[in-house]
Amino acid sequence: MEKSSTIRYFLMWMIVTFIFGASIFLTGFFPINNYALDRAVAENQPKDLDGLSLTPPTQIYAQTILMLVDALRFDFASQSGMEFSYNNSCNRLKLRVNIPTVTMPRLKSLTTGTISNFIDIVLNIGHVEQLADSLMHRLQVRNEITVFAGDRTWISLFPKQFTRFTANSDSFYVNDFYEGDKNVTEVLTKELLNDDWMLLVLHYLGLDHIGHVEGSDSSKIPLKLKEMDDVVLKLYKAKHFHRQLLILTGDHGMRDGGGHGGSTAGELYVPLFVLKENCTTKGSSKANEYNQIDVAPTLAILWSMEIPPMSIGCLIPELLHEFNLEDQLFAYYYNALHLMQKANNKFGQDYVDNNAFSKWFITAKSAHKQFLLEKRNNNFENAFIFEDSKIHYIRLAREISNQLSDSLVQFDYGLITLGLALTTIVVLNALLAFCSATDRVFIHGKVAFLSLLAFAACINKWCHYHGYFTTTGTMSTVVILLAIMASVYMLINIANLLLRRMLASNNLQISLPNQIWMLLSCLLIHTLTLASSSFIENENKTWHYLGASALILLCVQSFQKELLSYKLDACINGVALYKVLLRNLQKLQTSFVIIGGLSILYRLDGASSYLTQEATKTWLSCIFVAGLLLYVLCLRTHKLVQTRKELGIYVIAAMLIYCYRASKGVVSSVFDTNCCAKIVLHIFWMVVIIAACISTVILYTKRRLSYQIQHTLLAGCFKILLTLLLTICLLLHKPHNVCLVAYLMYTLSLCYELCGKFEKNTLRTSNYKYLSKLLCTILVGNMFYFYQGNSNSFATIDLNPGYIGQTSYNPIIVGILVTLNMYSAQFIAFLYLITHILQESDNNKTHDLSANEHIDFIIYFYTLSIFVPVLIYLWLLLFFRYHLFIYSVFAPKALYEFYRVIVLFFTYLMTTISLYIFDQK
Ligand SMILES: [Zn+2]
Ligand SMILES: [Zn+2]
Structure with a gap:
């Protein structure tokens, strides 16, 4: 088998290159320098209208x-x-x-x-x-x-x-x-x-x-x-x-x-x-x-x-x-002239001459002239002619204004093509390497590198010569050169992989159980919905229905399977059948309780603005306390803490969180705690640190007592990490969202229990053992991400967690806290899966794959599950670039997806680093 470190470096390189390519694409799609292109010197106010002298109005x-x-x-x-x-x-x-x-x-x-x-x-x-x-x-x-x-x-x-x-x-x-x-x-x-x-x-x-x-x-x-x-x-x-x-x-x-x-x-x-x-x-x-x-x-x-x-x-x-009528007409004339000038610069003389607004301009001008002549010769202000001229000026100004607004969207197709090519090649390379478990990096040595550089420089020169790239400057040249190099390098890689594939000609035949295909198709359906603006606006609904139906299907299938396996014995004994039925019905009931709870949660965030009102403070307090209690229960049932002492500390932490919210006046409290929000927060952080230390000490002493295998320690470390993450999320979440933390854990453990039943004997020894669990993790993670109140509009980004305990604006701390709160569901789900794998590999160490290999596989697949939809979305963006909702719906989503990849990068980095640190024997 391949060494873990190789796969990890390869993945790191893939993620970095993907982010690089996506950045280039977005720079081309949302060009920054539109202003520079559009900048002009202000014209002076007009002095005459076809020979008639004009005087600018004075300030009123x-x-x-x-x-x-x-x-x-x-x-x-x-x-x-x-x-x-x-x-x-x-x-x-x-x-x-x-x-x-x-x-x-x-x-x-x-x-x-x-x-x-x-x-x-x-x-x-x-x-x-x-x-x-x-x-x-x-x-x-x-x-x-x-x-x-x-x-x-x-x-x-x-x-x-x-x-x-x-x-x-x-x-x-x-x-x-x-x-x-x-x-x-x-x-x-x-x-x-x-x-x-x-x-x-x-x-x-x-x-x-x-x-x-x-x-x-x-x-x-x-x-x-x-x-x-x-x-x-x-x-x-x-x-x-x-x-x-x-x-x-x-x-x-x-x-x-x-x-x-x-x-x-x-x-x-x-x-x-x-x-x-x-x-x-x-x-x-x-x-x-x-x-x-x-x-x-x-x-x-x-x-x-x-x-x-x-x-x-x-x-x-x-x-x-x-203003008097003459001055008003002057104003309209001046603005119309200004806009005509802009239209000329933007669309060219021919276009302007053939457009209707030029004719309106001529009509308006002649009426304007007539008005001025009558006024100056007969001292009579003809209101009718004034209106005629004014209406035409306004109409043409509105028309040009609209056309210019539309045309301000300019795409840099050179950068778009380059970015899209690079991201596509990265995804292809990652997919191919995923399917073939052989060496992934091919080119070594200085000579190869230099020739690659020279080749990329030639392509760059050629593209500039033909005008595909319009950028100038050292910085952009280096960026473009690097991007071309990376693309060429990976193209060679892809060709190499394909060639080996054909030579080896070993057919890729994996028989996966039905429910894996079912879960995979859920992800596929979601990817397809990205093509519609209304689906993007209501992505929370998509995930809600996909997640809930996947859960129900898993339940039903597991029920069916158990019934079938007991069928033979049960035929003999009616009582046994009855027992099996009863047990399964109970399990089914729990599942439905969970699904029902999910629907309630789904409504809860919609009512959040109602809940935060003064009149409903008691209700909010109850929900908040329930969330904290569930969290403590969850620590017990999932064995995240090992001793009573630890549990006690986390209970204190939960109580401190309540005190903090009470001191902010969000939930009701018995005492007047208005003064001490800051102190409470300081104590909270201290308690968290103490809890982490105590857990680590207990873990190490336990390990010394009994001779343990390596992964107990690793699993223990990840459990501590998970507990800390859960506790911090409690603090960051809005009070009515606190239930989500424990609920997420329950949902995940139910999914894993259901998935565990389907692991066929053939899967037990293969890489695909945890695939169904991973797919559930992705589904549930996304579902909870949206339950929390996130959406694809910038308006729903919750900035409040960034200011917990802050007295001023520090962009880095605010950024970290807001991101942690936003993506908490996905972080928790991912960490939970890894902890689960590590723990399982302890319990039965009979099969031949180590936990590390499983984790590598999981991370690889997880990366792909984010890459593929993002890539498809970038392609869609190109096709929809003239869509009516491109800036209101598709563009924010694009930035969200881009940020998602960056978050993936940090998740990956953190996981790899913690694996590296804790995995020392
Ligand atoms: Zn604001
Ligand atoms: Zn504002």
């Missing part, structure tokens, strides 16, 4: 206040929610925002007037990018005084553009509901006494944080809205309001249930309230719908500035009513 409002309330969705700003603002706004408009519905891309849209790239969502987490040109830059050039208070993201985007600024120290620290907003209002109070500024930007974060932590039904939201309404009232009553324009809007909305980042109606629509003194249109009931990118050009016109060069938005007519 001396001061503008832009008040942004993070995650203020459209229905929040209602008559009941924000009464004063609602009743006193001159216009109440509805803005549609673009995806991704996260803060930074939305701020870019607001200030530049262009839609953002999908990859911004990734940058939003690290927030690094600065903008090149925007409204803020224009104001800086004009030496206007601008003031900012609120979310730090603005300062990342505009580090030098604001004259004075006060930024929240931690925008990502979601547990702050009031402190940050209080600071913003303080700055506002101070600035209202100054009147030197031209623009004041206020960005309130509290509402967004309440949404993230407590959900959209939280009782704190109406209070927060009232607080925001009071800020508007304060501004309205200020001394200089007569020369000010106040705009109240949100950067993005909020999903039903809390977060944002997806594309539901709640997230996509925000209000835009315009408040000023003496408005004529107060209280109009109709809410016209505009796009968020329309705000930037409109503000530019209001401030009598150049339209930002990247802007592709239209003007919002309601905001221009203060």
Whole structure:
């Protein structure tokens, strides 16, 4: 047999290369440098219209206040929610925002007037990018005084553009509901006494944080809205309001249930309230719908500035009513000219000339001219001609704006092809190597390596010459070269494997039991569903039905099998048959209890926003306590702890978790524990460490007492790891999800028990012995991953675990904790399987395969079970690239799948390292 280390190195190399290929693919699919391509110099305002001289309108409002309330969705700003603002706004408009519905891309849209790239969502987490040109830059050039208070993201985007600024120290620290907003209002109070500024930007974060932590039904939201309404009232009553324009809007909305980042109606629509003194249109009931990118050009016109060069938005007519008719037409003409210019650059002169919007432009211009002539010669403003011209300008602007938005999606086909080729080759290579258990690495030596490099360089040169790759720069050349080298190397490998295959001509014949085929087909069905957007949106349902039906089928088959095997004896003795029936019925009953429980769990997360309300606190506490009790029971029944002492320590840990939640006010408690959340948490971590130490000591002393085989120690170590993981998950999970931890263990052990019956004698000695158990592990792991509330939208990423015990934003710790919580079901299931294998190999050491070989097989198959769907998904992405939902549904899923492979890499790394450490005899 092959040595374990070879397989492990081979797998490591496969996973790394796959991640490399997938990264290249995604870079091609979501290009970062769209902005650079689209950047242009701002045109000056037009001076004439076909010979008629024009004068730009002058600025009407001396001061503008832009008040942004993070995650203020459209229905929040209602008559009941924000009464004063609602009743006193001159216009109440509805803005549609673009995806991704996260803060930074939305701020870019607001200030530049262009839609953002999908990859911004990734940058939003690290927030690094600065903008090149925007409204803020224009104001800086004009030496206007601008003031900012609120979310730090603005300062990342505009580090030098604001004259004075006060930024929240931690925008990502979601547990702050009031402190940050209080600071913003303080700055506002101070600035209202100054009147030197031209623009004041206020960005309130509290509402967004309440949404993230407590959900959209939280009782704190109406209070927060009232607080925001009071800020508007304060501004309205200020001394200089007569020369000010106040705009109240949100950067993005909020999903039903809390977060944002997806594309539901709640997230996509925000209000835009315009408040000023003496408005004529107060209280109009109709809410016209505009796009968020329309705000930037409109503000530019209001401030009598150049339209930002990247802007592709239209003007919002309601905001221009203060201008006289001539000035309004000037504004529409200027924006139309700007958009025509952009369309010319983007689509070419021919396309533009033949398009309908050129004709509208000519019509609008001639009406505009006629209006000006009549006004200047007869001093008569013809409202009819004005409307005619305005309508045509607006229509053409809308049309071009839509076309430009659509065309901003640009794919880099060179990188897509390369990435796809590399990932496909990796998967092929891994699959072929999986089937043939021979040597897996073929090329050695410097000469081979150098010739490979030279060959790759030639291909690279050739591709660049033909224009398949458009990238320049050392970094990208190295990346492309490496990718080509890896592909060529593995192609040779594949050819070699195939050749050996043909020469050896040993037929691959494995007879697998039926239920393995059944479980395999479950995975296949799931892979097929990836082709449909609605299946991706509701992937939790797919896993729920696949998992539950697999469980039921396993139960029924096991029942049938036992009946058959007892049939012969039972024919003789009626009483025996009765006993067998009774025993099996009991077993079946347990299975159905488990399946029924699963359905309840499935509903539980849907009701989570209901459960977190104050009125249901007792219920939540009961569920939480039940979860903790189940966990303790689970430690006993699965023999994860060996002595009473250990169990006692873990019980204390569970109690500390309850105290921690109680001190946060989530569950009810007898004592007032509001003060000591931090201390409780410190004690908890100490207890966990002590528990780990004690378990290790007990394990080693036990080992010395009785002469043991090697794997008892290994199994013991993995059991300790598993127990620690379970305990930490209890802390990280939302209170109503804590039951899942123990439930997952019960479900897995039931599955293994059922699978154990089907291990045929032929399978007992082969690699495939644990295949059915592995398949169950994958199914159950995925099922619980979705039960926990995860989905394929960014909106459901639960950020709270990242801040447990944290007082500031530390990206690495937050990342680790959030990932651990998100993928906990899969981690636990995987670790449980390995522990199970190690333990079984102790109990019966008669067969010829060692536990290590089984584990290698399991890891290999597990890797393949993730690789294949991801690869198929990447291909699907290429075919669906013009699909309507590509950015709202398919793209987030792609990033999820990519992250899944990275998580696989770390799972693999951790498992291999622990096997290596503990496996020393
Ligand atoms: Zn936001
Ligand atoms: Zn947010």
